Amino acid sequence: MSSAAALPISASPLRLRRLQVSEPRRGGSRAVRTVAPPRAAPSDGRPRGRSEVVVVGDGSDEWPAVRTSRLDLVEDIRAQMKALARAADAPVYSADRLDYKYRSRPLEVVRRALEVLIALGSFAMKLLLDKKGGRVEQNKRKRGAEFRMMFTRLGPTFVKIGQALSTRPDLCPPEYLSELSELQNALPTFPDAEAFECIERELGQPLDTIFSSISASPIAAASLGQVYKARLRHSRQVVAVKVQRPGIEEVIGLDFHLIRSLGFLINKYVDMVTTDVVALVDEFGHRVYQELNYVQEGRNARRFKILYADKQDIIVPDIFWDYTSAKVLTMEWVDGVKLSDLEAIERQGLNVLELVTTGVECTLRQLLEYGYFHADPHPGNLLATPSGKLAFLDFGMMSETPEKARFAIIGHVVHLVNRDYEAMARDYYALEFLSPDVDVSPIVPALQNLFDDALSATVSELNFKTIVDGLDVVFYQFPFKVPAYYALILRSLTVLEGLAICVDPNFKALAASYPYFAKRLLTDPNPYLRDALVELLFKDGRFRWNRLQNLLEQGRKDRDFSAKEALQPVLQLLVGPEGEELRVLVIEESVHIVEAIILSSAVDAYKSIPDYLRIPLFIGNLRGLAAMRDGELESMTNLRDQVLRIWNLLQTSENFDPAILLPILRILQQPEAHYLGVGVLGGVMQRLAARMLQQLLQTSPSATLPASTSQ
Numbered sequence: 001m002s003s004a005a006a007l008p009i010s011a012s013p014l015r016l017r018r019l020q021v022s023e024p025r026r027g028g029s030r031a032v033r034t035v036a037p038p039r040a041a042p043s044d045g046r047p048r049g050r051s052e053v054v055v056v057g058d059g060s061d062e063w064p065a066v067r068t069s070r071l072d073l074v075e076d077i078r079a080q081m082k083a084l085a086r087a088a089d090a091p092v093y094s095a096d097r098l099d100y101k102y103r104s105r106p107l108e109v110v111r112r113a114l115e116v117l118i119a120l121g122s123f124a125m126k127l128l129l130d131k132k133g134g135r136v137e138q139n140k141r142k143r144g145a146e147f148r149m150m151f152t153r154l155g156p157t158f159v160k161i162g163q164a165l166s167t168r169p170d171l172c173p174p175e176y177l178s179e180l181s182e183l184q185n186a187l188p189t190f191p192d193a194e195a196f197e198c199i200e201r202e203l204g205q206p207l208d209t210i211f212s213s214i215s216a217s218p219i220a221a222a223s224l225g226q227v228y229k230a231r232l233r234h235s236r237q238v239v240a241v242k243v244q245r246p247g248i249e250e251v252i253g254l255d256f257h258l259i260r261s262l263g264f265l266i267n268k269y270v271d272m273v274t275t276d277v278v279a280l281v282d283e284f285g286h287r288v289y290q291e292l293n294y295v296q297e298g299r300n301a302r303r304f305k306i307l308y309a310d311k312q313d314i315i316v317p318d319i320f321w322d323y324t325s326a327k328v329l330t331m332e333w334v335d336g337v338k339l340s341d342l343e344a345i346e347r348q349g350l351n352v353l354e355l356v357t358t359g360v361e362c363t364l365r366q367l368l369e370y371g372y373f374h375a376d377p378h379p380g381n382l383l384a385t386p387s388g389k390l391a392f393l394d395f396g397m398m399s400e401t402p403e404k405a406r407f408a409i410i411g412h413v414v415h416l417v418n419r420d421y422e423a424m425a426r427d428y429y430a431l432e433f434l435s436p437d438v439d440v441s442p443i444v445p446a447l448q449n450l451f452d453d454a455l456s457a458t459v460s461e462l463n464f465k466t467i468v469d470g471l472d473v474v475f476y477q478f479p480f481k482v483p484a485y486y487a488l489i490l491r492s493l494t495v496l497e498g499l500a501i502c503v504d505p506n507f508k509a510l511a512a513s514y515p516y517f518a519k520r521l522l523t524d525p526n527p528y529l530r531d532a533l534v535e536l537l538f539k540d541g542r543f544r545w546n547r548l549q550n551l552l553e554q555g556r557k558d559r560d561f562s563a564k565e566a567l568q569p570v571l572q573l574l575v576g577p578e579g580e581e582l583r584v585l586v587i588e589e590s591v592h593i594v595e596a597i598i599l600s601s602a603v604d605a606y607k608s609i610p611d612y613l614r615i616p617l618f619i620g621n622l623r624g625l626a627a628m629r630d631g632e633l634e635s636m637t638n639l640r641d642q643v644l645r646i647w648n649l650l651q652t653s654e655n656f657d658p659a660i661l662l663p664i665l666r667i668l669q670q671p672e673a674h675y676l677g678v679g680v681l682g683g684v685m686q687r688l689a690a691r692m693l694q695q696l697l698q699t700s701p702s703a704t705l706p707a708s709t710s711q
Contacts, residue, residue, distance in 0.1 A: 079321035083295045086202065087326035090296070091249045093289035095282055098257045112254050119150050144179040151183065156248060157255035159183055159223040160288075163378045166340075177502070181340055181379070187221040195226065195243040202325035209233065210323055214241065222380065224248055224291055224396070229333060232320070237332070239320060242294065244327040249292060256285045276481070283485070287375060291396030294329035300395035301331065307370050308392075313358050315391040334391045336383030339499060345384050356500040357512050358390045361559075363492055364516045368410055371401035375488040377495050399488045404528075405431050411532035413510070413517045418547060421447040423535055430528065433480045446474050518555035523562060549645060600637040 102109050123146065130136045130143070151162035165172050166180035195218070200207055207214070214230035221227070225244045232239055263277035290296050298319040305316035317332035324330050337344040339359070345352050359382060366373035374381070376397040383391040401409070408430035415424040424447055425440035434440065450470040475482060497509035521533050536547055555561050 076321065080299070083298065083321045083324045086204075086324075087293055087295035090293035090326040091253075091289055093256070093282075093285040095256075095260060095285070098253050098260070102254065102257045108254065109257065113258055116154060116258070119154055123147065123150055140173055140175040144173070144176040147176055148179040148182060151180075152188065155251045155255065156223040156245070157252055157259075157288075159187065160376075163223070163380070166378065183223075187223065187226075189218050189221045189226050190245055192217055194246055195228070198243050198246070199241070199328050202328045203323055211241075212236070220380075222394070225327075230330075232323070232330075237320075239323075239330050240317070240333050241323075242329040242331075244292065244294065252288060252292070256281065256288070260285070283488075287397045287399065287488070290398070293326050294396075295324055295326055297394075297396045298324050298329055298331070300398045303372065304374065304392065304395055304398070307372060308362060308365060311362070313389050314362055315385060315389050317391070317393065334383055334385065334393070336385040336391050338379045339382040339384055339390075340379035340502070342502070348384070348386055350384055350388050352384075353500060353504060353507065355384050355388075355390050356496060356507070359496050359499075360493075360509055360512045361516060362390070362392075363496060364513050367401050367489060367492070368406045368516075368520065371403060371406050373399055373401065373489070373492060375399040375492060377492055379499060382499075399485050401485060401489065402432075402483075405483075405485075407524075407526050407528040410517050410520050410524075410529060413514070414521055414532065414536060416451065417510075417514060417517075418536060418550075419448075419451070420536065421451070423532070428480070431483075433475075433482060434478075435481075438479060443474065443478055446477060450474065515554045515557035515561070518551045519558040519561045522551055522555050545643065597640045597643070600640045604637075 123143075126143065126146070127136075130139050148162065151158045162180050162183045166177055166183060172180065196207055196214075199210070203210060210233060211230040212233040215228045218226035219229050222242075225242045225248075228241045228243070230239055230241050231237070260278060260281045263281045266277045290300075298321065301316060301319055305318065308314060309316040315334060317334050320330040320332075337348075339345070339352070339355060342352055345355070359377065363373065363377065374392060374395065374397075376394065377392075381392065381394040383393060385391055408427050412424060412427040412431065415421075415427060421444045425443045428434040428440065428443070429436060450473060474480070493509055497507065500507035500509065500512075521529055521536070524530075536551075537544055
């Protein structure tokens with residue numbers, strides 16, 4: 001539904017006696033016969049359930065614009081129930097039903113199988129001949145067009161495969177990508193008369209009682225249907241009307257029967273594939289069949305809007321339930337251009353990478369906050385609006401991430417970035433990739449061998465595809481059982497990264513998303529993430545300040561980062577009943593910090609005094625402190641400076657407020673915190689007293705004191 005492709009609103013030629021048609025005259029003008037307004041408006045079809053003001057009209061209409069406030073939730077629910085009733089007979093995926101259906105139709109199955117094999121085999125033969133004749137580069141453009149046409153001829157199932165490939169420059173050459181990108185919207189259409197008849201049949205109303213005008217031809221064609229631009233008669237709102245292709249269920253059902261049969265063969269004879277292919281096919285089948293029910297798609301869109309459209313840079317169109325059924329979907333019209341149309345986006349002065357980053361951030365929220373995500377985010381379903389917002393369309397294929405897996409994914413990514421392979425291997429239990437009785441110790445060196453070379457020292461150089469490919473190797477080597485939802489997650493993220501790579505070959509989706517992971521780890525009180533944060537920050541009894549600094553530097557890049565919430569989960573754990581072991585570590589580290597701050601600051605102050613004014617102080621000889629053994633003073637100074645840098649990171653955050661200290665003070669007022677304060681104060685006094693005694697006795701600090709070092 002691109003504005004670049006939008007046509008002037010006209011009427012259907014099917015109902016010339018009732019609806020006007022805008023016919024183009026010579027010279028580009030149009031002759032339009034005005035349609036009289038209806039005498040009554042029993043139902044305006046507007047989306048309800050929100051409190052807002054909707055102003056409809058473009059200034060060229062004779063009717064006044066409709067202004068609505070405080071929309072009626074009850075009416076919205078009632079309209080939605082009526083739409084559900086209209087979709088009562090919508091198809092549902094059932095592998096047993098498909099098997100029973102096509103078992104009695106072997107000739108049809110064989111015919112389709114031969115059709116697919118011949119098409120794929122013929123194309124493979126052409127590529128082989130090109131290679132033998134040295135004409136691969138010369139024929140790339142031609143083969144790309146043939147590749148697209150082959151997918152188009154094979155039907156909707158293969159069109160969806162082509163759509164996925166169109167965003168993967170790492171898998172297809174540019175000549176193929178440009179051809180496959182046409183599968184997003186430039187698909188063959190079916191007759192308009194059939195589409196308009198479908199609308200009337202599904203909604204039970206004549207076309208002219210629903211719309212005052214409708215485009216004479218579709219403005220976009222997708223794999224399962226085609227879209228018209230229309231204006232509702234009663235509300236005057238411009239809408240998009242999607243109409244399902246006739247006979248689509250029969251075509252898709254046969255393809256899934258064939259693919260599922262192939263899955264059985266793979267499960268039985270291909271040992272290197274440890275994933276249950278049939279389960280993946282069934283999962284995908286359920287998703288695709290949901291796309292055949294437009295009322296379900298409307299419900300998906302409404303749920304998606306409630307969960308994620310609270311951000312000012314995200315747009316989700318609303319649904320008009322009065323004009324929606326299993327095969328007809330009416331939703332708000334969104335002006336915009338496809339995210340893959342780079343030139344059009346640049347002409348509007350918009351930044352493609354910023355839009356893609358917005359898409360990555362929204363996808364992460366989908367995967368990891370509510371677990372409800374858009375499983376088909378190809379460029380045709382993502383629009384850049386003139387205002388610079390990102391619009392999501394087509395909510396037929398949605399999926400969910402289990403709650404336990406959401407937190408495990410966050411910890412897994414952080415463990416990967418920080419090369420904590422032992423924790424990374426244990427994450428597979430929470431992700432349910434491994435059963436609890438599987439020993440993960442052999443997996444640790446495999447992860448280390450794969451990623452030590454693949455990952456660089458900085459997050460900005462991490463490549464999502466490299467990580468996925470590396471994990472695939474591990475999955476093949478060990479008894480992993482990858483859940484079906486995982487494949488859809490990978491598809492969502494790889495599509496976005498592939499889209500960005502078309503603009504910037506150096507774009508890394510993980511680098512763009514890591515601030516979100518760091519922010520969640522620092523602020524989320526979930527026990528799994530809280531434990532992951534403690535595990536990340538403490539190792540071998542010492543606090544790793546460099547890890548905390550890295551998390552804060554990355555987390556504050558996230559637009560929703562709150563300095564006030566940072567580290568609150570750990571502080572709560574610190575004074576909780578389960579935090580006894582952590583309190584011991586914190587006391588020890590706090591003693592080192594306080595000592596480092598006192599002594600390094602004292603030495604700095606002593607060194608700032610002119611030589612002729614320096615005199616021994618009553619607490620000891622600072623020359624002795626300045627001459628601590630083997631860089632101990634330097635280590636203390638580094639520790640102090642790192643702590644101050646971390647405080648500065650919090651202080652310079654956009655939403656920093658001195659009130660950040662209030663929750664900490666409240667926590668420190670709890671009884672368990674008194675133990676911490678006493679322990680820290682006592683430890684510092686003991687260490688300073690020991691140093692004073694050593695100074696007085698002229699002994700070496702190394703004789704009795706351990707070095708204070710930071711990691």
